[in-house]
Amino acid sequence: MLADMSSSLNDTTVATVDVAVVGAGITGLSVAWHLTQRGLSVAAFDGRGIGSGATAIQPGGVRQQWGTEVACKMAREAFSFYGEIGERLQPAVDPGMTACGYLFVAQGEAELAAQRERLELQHRLGIPSREVTAAEAGALVEGLDAGNIVGGVWCDQDGYFDRPLAVVGAFHEAAVRAGASFHDLGVEKISRDGDGWLLDLRRGAKARAQTVVVATAWDTPTLLSPLGIELPIEKEPKYLFYSDPIRERLLEPLVIAPEKHFAAKQLADGSVLASDLGAGNANRPGENREIWHSNVRRAITELLPILEYVSFPVLVEGFYDVTPDRQPVLGPLEGHDGLFVAAGLNGRGLMMAPTIGRVIADGIVNGKMDDWIAPLHAARFADGQLTPELQVV
């Protein structure tokens, strides 16, 4: 399948491959690796460096508790891949997946009812989540004030990578071992080149490929709109508060309180991570830091008093690439043969990466995407066929 484009080679052409992957975050890396496993030649391009986007910020959470069939299936497949990451990718550094469990607490009956409804779907798809009473939640999470909740849902398979960047390194190194090339060059323009594609890169370099996968998160609309492709993927700020590392283990599972827009977890290095998940909408970190901080404090006092004396001196900013239905955009772009997109991860790129890489690679090789991934097709926005995922935190 190697594209025969040697006639158009010149001095500035840095690669001529079957597939060019634009963006080397966790999404592009997984796509690149999966393509190499199908025998295709692959070159990836990222002007800011491997894993330098949102991938550098994410703290490593992996969960299967989602609210739509497509998200649950993606998470379940990725979870199973990550269970075999040692054999699949042979990472140089063990990423250290710890199944600490994710507890979603409900403080009111409406939230509890919504959580219960999602359980039915999850169970049908084999996800071992379950409802817990307030007392059970209190027993699962030492330090939780069970008097301030009415119940919740729990999945003990959900967890955290202790070293999330080792997952990034593992995909990158495995792709390189399998023959993929990585280029520290941003892509400025994508255009038609016969029946393939030409990539104009920074510093006047060029690359040619039969197929292009655009995995550039919130930068995706900028790259695709000159081709007449408009995708509603936007950049949404998110903020995480970190404590200094603490020797005592205070909080093992991840606790999420959707009504408070609050989540907290003690990481492997001992630091406690806490976030006011509604904070991003304000987008003025300097001015709003105190407000978010006091929201986090209020949630801690009410739900996790064990963290009352933990201070959070570090505020880290990152960005979600969000879509109107909070679902990724995956697959071919109609009317642009050989052009694919894998973006709009809406805060779950690490935990979904193995599935995204697999479905895109299969879509390219088979000329057809898996049927069940249809709700994520780019055309859904124009068609108004949205499947909103509400379980985004």
Ligand SMILES: Cc1cc2nc3c(=O)[nH]c(=O)nc-3n(C[C@H](O)[C@H](O)[C@H](O)COP(=O)(O)OP(=O)(O)OC[C@H]3O[C@@H](n4cnc5c(N)ncnc54)[C@H](O)[C@@H]3O)c2cc1C
């Ligand atoms: C605060 C926070 C917490 C998170 N927590 C989690 C979590 O616990 N678990 C989880 O699964 N996910 C989490 N996420 C989400 C996760 O980080 C992202 O979904 C994931 O990193 C997206 O990966 P990506 O490769 O699609 O995008 P990115 O990592 O953003 O990579 C896109 C890449 O494209 C490159 N690029 C852009 N334009 C061009 C161009 N023109 N040419 C070449 N390259 C280009 C960029 O340089 C960048 O490296 C979190 C995100 C944030 C912000």
